[in-house]
Amino acid sequence: MKNYSLSKRNGILIIIAFWLVYFLIDFISNGLLNLSNKKSFFATFSLFVYTMYIVQLLTILFNYFVLVPKFLKHITWKNIFITVSLSFTFFILVRYLIEQILTNIFFNSVNYYDSTPFLYYVIDNFHFASFIVFSSLFLWIVIHLIQTIEANRIIEKEKKDAEINFLKAQINPHFLFNTLNNIYSLVNFKPDLALKSIENLGSIMRFTTYETNKTKIEIRKEIEYIEQYLALEKIRFGEKFFIEKLVKIDNENQLIYPFLISPLIENALKHGVVKDQDFPIIIEINQNNNQIDIRVKNKINSYQKDTLTGIGLDNLKKRLTYYFKNDYQFIINNDDDFFEVNLKFPLYE
Structure with a gap:
């Protein structure tokens, strides 16, 4: 992938840099040894010292690109x-090609005499090759390991992003399905309220279209979305719609991830009782500079068969885990009469 911080090209540069460092260390150490023996810095540098460097470089590149x-x-x-x-x-x-054939052709010189035993030649070359062979293989493995880790990180991030987009896509149609059912129930009996519901729905859909594509949004926009949602439900239930809402926001422009608060309200209205004045749905949202604290409590609708968390809260828990790992609280209390959710998560700049 092109996003690697350690790309294949950078890996090649590291290989070349490794050889250059080796070359310089070997070159300088031999020169200093000459000086310590009262000789010229370049006294013992022969043709085959330089050919050895070429052989080593070719071996490194052959290992990296081919082997x-x-x-x-x-x-x-x-x-x-x-x-x-x-x-x-x-x-x-x-x-052998360079020091026994090419140097003989161009410089009339060879590194090993013709009488050199084959076994000695092989063993001697194993001695000179050992460091370059093993160090170059080890260096390739390290570079490959880093590239693999980075590739997995990129793939995991793309996978998580895809999951988040999928989870958001699940939430939006789910809410739309519920709202259209509500509007459908008003068309014949309360057409004026149906028109008002469509207007509110239009505002909500603008939010879901433009804001949910953003990584983060201002908290006020999430609150406005909730207000629109409650307005739709208010039109549906009329006067028998009992909600106690307390919203305390220190900074309305504080950025949060979208759809972290609204699923709690949607779940309460879907599975709770809104017509009982003695047991209204309680919505508390408190935000300060460090965290946000949400509490939603509702009386359970005994006529609702699926009185569990539902798809909205299941998705919410997955997204919370992705966004905050373990740095959040999501507590559900369900005593068969009342369902209460307490959510706390940190606010990051």
Whole structure:
């Protein structure tokens, strides 16, 4: 993905930087050793010192681009053995090509005499190749691990964003379904109130269309949405609509995630009794600079079969967990007569 902070290109730069650091350390240490022996800094630097650096760089690049991506996608002991073996083989063959063939052609010089035993040549090259082979493989694994972690983080974020959008999509049609049922019940008997309900519904739909697409909204907009919702229900029930509402907002422009408060009110009106003057639905919303505290209590409608939390509160709990992890309180008290929800969550700037 293009969003990696450690992209493939950056990984290549790290590989090159690793080789350059190794080259400089080796180059400087050899030069200092020459100086300590009363020699010139470049006294022992021969043609084959430089060819060795080239062989090492080619081995690192071969491991990074060809060998490891092919054999270490799935890390097993067998794949590790094959990768290491092929890496050593590549180092030996490339070194032979450069230091025994090319240097002989261009400089009339070879690093190993023709009489050098084959076993000695192999063992000697294993000695020179060990650090580069194992360090380059380890470096690739680290880079690949970081890229994998970042890829999983991006995928998880996209997955969570998709889940949030899905949960919001569930809430909006759910509310619309309930409201249209209410308006339908008014059309024949109270057409004027039906028109008023449609006006309120239009305001609500503007909110759900434009505001819920935002990551955060001002708390006043959520409160206005709730007021519109209650206005619709007031039209439906008329005078027999008993709500006790206390809203205390210190900062109306405080940003919150949308649809964290309204599902509690929707649930209470759907499953609660609104016509009992002695037991009105209680709505308390308190907000300060640090947190918001919501309490909603209703008498349970005994004629309502699904008197549990419903889809709205189920979705709300999922979103709260996503937004705040464990840094929130969601307490439900249900004694078969009354249903009460207490919600507290922090406010982040």
